[in-house]
Amino acid sequence: MTKKKPLTGSHVVGIDLGGTKILAAVVDADGHIVSEAKVKTRPEKGPDAVMERMAEAAREAVQRLKLSWNAIRGVGVGAPGPVDPDAGVVYHTPNLPGWEEVPLASRLSESLGVPVFLENDVNLGTLGEYMLGAGQGTKDMVGIFVGTGIGGGLILAGKLHSGYRHAAAEIGHMILLADGPVCGCGKRGCAEALASRTAIERDIWLGIGAERKSLIPQLTGGDPERLTSGVLAQAMREGDPLVSEIVARAQWHLGLLTASIVNLVDPEMIVFGGGLIEALGDEFLQPIRVTARQYFIQQAGADQVRIVATKLGDHAVVLGAAALARQEAK
Amino acid sequence: MTKKKPLTGSHVVGIDLGGTKILAAVVDADGHIVSEAKVKTRPEKGPDAVMERMAEAAREAVQRLKLSWNAIRGVGVGAPGPVDPDAGVVYHTPNLPGWEEVPLASRLSESLGVPVFLENDVNLGTLGEYMLGAGQGTKDMVGIFVGTGIGGGLILAGKLHSGYRHAAAEIGHMILLADGPVCGCGKRGCAEALASRTAIERDIWLGIGAERKSLIPQLTGGDPERLTSGVLAQAMREGDPLVSEIVARAQWHLGLLTASIVNLVDPEMIVFGGGLIEALGDEFLQPIRVTARQYFIQQAGADQVRIVATKLGDHAVVLGAAALARQEAK
Numbered sequence: 001m002t003k004k005k006p007l008t009g010s011h012v013v014g015i016d017l018g019g020t021k022i023l024a025a026v027v028d029a030d031g032h033i034v035s036e037a038k039v040k041t042r043p044e045k046g047p048d049a050v051m052e053r054m055a056e057a058a059r060e061a062v063q064r065l066k067l068s069w070n071a072i073r074g075v076g077v078g079a080p081g082p083v084d085p086d087a088g089v090v091y092h093t094p095n096l097p098g099w100e101e102v103p104l105a106s107r108l109s110e111s112l113g114v115p116v117f118l119e120n121d122v123n124l125g126t127l128g129e130y131m132l133g134a135g136q137g138t139k140d141m142v143g144i145f146v147g148t149g150i151g152g153g154l155i156l157a158g159k160l161h162s163g164y165r166h167a168a169a170e171i172g173h174m175i176l177l178a179d180g181p182v183c184g185c186g187k188r189g190c191a192e193a194l195a196s197r198t199a200i201e202r203d204i205w206l207g208i209g210a211e212r213k214s215l216i217p218q219l220t221g222g223d224p225e226r227l228t229s230g231v232l233a234q235a236m237r238e239g240d241p242l243v244s245e246i247v248a249r250a251q252w253h254l255g256l257l258t259a260s261i262v263n264l265v266d267p268e269m270i271v272f273g274g275g276l277i278e279a280l281g282d283e284f285l286q287p288i289r290v291t292a293r294q295y296f297i298q299q300a301g302a303d304q305v306r307i308v309a310t311k312l313g314d315h316a317v318v319l320g321a322a323a324l325a326r327q328e329a330k
Numbered sequence: 331m332t333k334k335k336p337l338t339g340s341h342v343v344g345i346d347l348g349g350t351k352i353l354a355a356v357v358d359a360d361g362h363i364v365s366e367a368k369v370k371t372r373p374e375k376g377p378d379a380v381m382e383r384m385a386e387a388a389r390e391a392v393q394r395l396k397l398s399w400n401a402i403r404g405v406g407v408g409a410p411g412p413v414d415p416d417a418g419v420v421y422h423t424p425n426l427p428g429w430e431e432v433p434l435a436s437r438l439s440e441s442l443g444v445p446v447f448l449e450n451d452v453n454l455g456t457l458g459e460y461m462l463g464a465g466q467g468t469k470d471m472v473g474i475f476v477g478t479g480i481g482g483g484l485i486l487a488g489k490l491h492s493g494y495r496h497a498a499a500e501i502g503h504m505i506l507l508a509d510g511p512v513c514g515c516g517k518r519g520c521a522e523a524l525a526s527r528t529a530i531e532r533d534i535w536l537g538i539g540a541e542r543k544s545l546i547p548q549l550t551g552g553d554p555e556r557l558t559s560g561v562l563a564q565a566m567r568e569g570d571p572l573v574s575e576i577v578a579r580a581q582w583h584l585g586l587l588t589a590s591i592v593n594l595v596d597p598e599m600i601v602f603g604g605g606l607i608e609a610l611g612d613e614f615l616q617p618i619r620v621t622a623r624q625y626f627i628q629q630a631g632a633d634q635v636r637i638v639a640t641k642l643g644d645h646a647v648v649l650g651a652a653a654l655a656r657q658e659a660k
Contacts, residue, residue, distance in 0.1 A: 082628060082630070091630070139494075140493070140494055154594070154595070156486055156487075156491065157486075157487070161486065161595070162596075163470070163595065163596025163597070164469075164470055164596050164597055164598040164634070164635070165596055165628060165630065165631040165634060165635070166596075167592075167593075167596040167626075167627070167628035167630075167631075168594065168595055168596035169594065169596075170593040170594070170596075170627040170628065171593070171594060172627075173589075173593045173625070173627035174504075174590040174593055174594055175506055175586045175589060175590050175625065176505055176506070176508050177507060177508045178506050178507045178510075178524075178582075178583060178586055180508075185627055187624065187625050189586075194508075252508075253508060256505045256508055256519075259503075259505060260504040260505050260590065261594065262497075263497075263500040263501070263503045263504055264484070264498065264499065264500070264501060264504055264591065264594060264595070265484070265491070265493065265498055265594070265595070266492075266493025266494050266495055266496075266497040266498035266499075266500075267493070267494055268494040294517065295503070295505065295517050296497075297497070297500040297502075297503035297515055298412060298495060298497035298500065300412070300421070300495065300497075301495040301497075304494070304495060305494070305495070
């Protein structure tokens with residue numbers, strides 16, 4: 001990272017690098033987003049073009065605010081897949097084809113003239129919830145994000161726990177059902193193979209293929225692209241027997257996952273995020289709580305471990321990235 | 331805790347409070363045991379009598395060394411079951427009937443005239459291995475002790491991680507097989523119900539009851555008391571088909587347990603302890619390594635995560651208790 005000027009800026013920029021879009025946000029000293037810019041990622045154009053678009057988005061968000069770049073203390077970036085936060089390097093990631101050990105932090109820092117800090121996106125989503133969302137005031141907190149996969153982050157003693165190989169909080173690959181269904185990772189019985197959106201959708205279409213009754217063909221016209229979290233929520237509320245059973249089974253596995261994590265780490269709070277949680281809220285979390293609390297080995301204070309929904313939703317990653325920049329740009 | 335004199339002592343005392351025996355050891359500034367004393371616990375006589383016997387054992391170990399009590403800086407105690415380390419209180423524990431919220435640290439401190447510090451015994455076994463055994467030089471380390479149950483400890487950033495409710499590292503109750511065999515805790519599919527000595531013995535006697543071939547009836551005379559770790563090791567080495575299959579299944583589950591822990595916490599080292607590990611050593615660990623490393627989600631550096639056997643064996647808890655006293659008695 002280059003330090004071309006003393007770090008006096010009052011604002012930081014958070015960037016959420018996704019496979020389809022890049023979101024940049026300027027965040028003030030109180031942790032509020034004061035300006036945003038969104039551009040398409042176009043990952044097919046390769047790392048150099050994507051990094052140029054990231055810099056553009058950051059500059060655009062700052063310009064909209066009519067703020068000078070001197071006001072920017074640093075930039076935090078959340079990238080999908082494994083990264084080395086110390087070296088600022090993005091490893092191979094399935095969402096960004098062609099990215100192999102890209103020194104994103106130093107390259108972006110050269111381009112923008114301020115320090116740039118890198119982390120995995122779900123780790124930053126967790127940091128965002130910890131610093132500015134549902135986890136404020138806790139010391140040990142776990143984030144679980146249920147989407148296409150299941151990702152997570154671990155806050156221990158007030159700090160993001162990155163792990164010896166920067167490989168911590170791969171929560172989706174804790175094993176819940178030895179010899180269970182095959183996971184995207186090629187192994188069996190991982191949480192992700194049992195309770196992710198992908199697992200839920202797989203089981204729904206298998207059920208429909210076997211002619212089980214469901215509202216889903218009618219609600220989606222049979223198009224898997226139209227099976228959104230909103231449609232799943234609607235089907236559940238209308239009592240769809242297939243969807244209700246499959247979602248309940250996913251919730252049961254998420255309860256066991258929560259219990260396994262609590263029995264190992266004993267955090268103060270578990271924050272759940274992802275489309276289904278945002279669509280269904282507490283209705284989705286309540287069965288998870290019931291299962292998890294039964295499986296806590298220490299029953300004393302079982303209800304003190306709070307299991308709650310994300311407060312920041314889609315903005316968790318940019319806010320976490322901004323928080324990282326503020327922590328690190330000293 | 332009472333502080334009757336300035337804490338200038340060069341030595342500390344570690345006490346391992348077990349259900350059948352109490353072991354006290356005097357440990358010098360280099361972490362060596364220089365004197366020991368062992369007495370029977372006699373838990374049926376109640377907490378007061380047991381605490382008096384703990385004090386006796388500590389005094390005896392010091393007297394044997396012809397050391398003055400002024401040389402003792404503090405005492406660390408490892409107790410079975412859940413404790414509150416901050417308050418120095420032992421909660422209900424199945425191994426010590428009649429113990430309900432006993433203020434062990436303050437009572438023993440009054441009796442001995444030095445500060446007394448309390449922790450759960452498997453946590454201290456892990457701390458012992460970290461400070462003085464296999465884990466020396468690491469920063470993040472996990473201890474897994476396979477006995478009647480499966481216990482463990484978590485060292486994160488060089489410190490014992492106790493958890494929000496002092497309930498961390500209940501490794502035996504991470505769920506590995508949703509809806510699997512019933513565990514002693516009343517839930518299903520916990521690691522302890524699949525891979526503890528109790529689970530292995532259960533499956534062996536069930537197999538024998540169903541007339542499967544095994545050397546065990548001959549080696550033990552059919553007496554479950556004589557099915558020691560040594561006998562299991564002998565049966566395996568002689569190619570006993572029933573024992574080999576059941577131990578291999580336990581090892582497979584211990585591999586999945588290791589992978590679940592690594593995928594969540596990403597430590598530098600996993601230290602295994604307990605009778606079977608002491609009897610079989612690396613022969614027992616190798617299949618666990620093979621399974622675990624396949625299930626690590628981040629394959630980069632998979633072989634950097636060391637999976638090793640305890641170095642301190644039976645003395646891990648007293649040495650961990652001594653290390654705790656040295657850390658805390660400032």
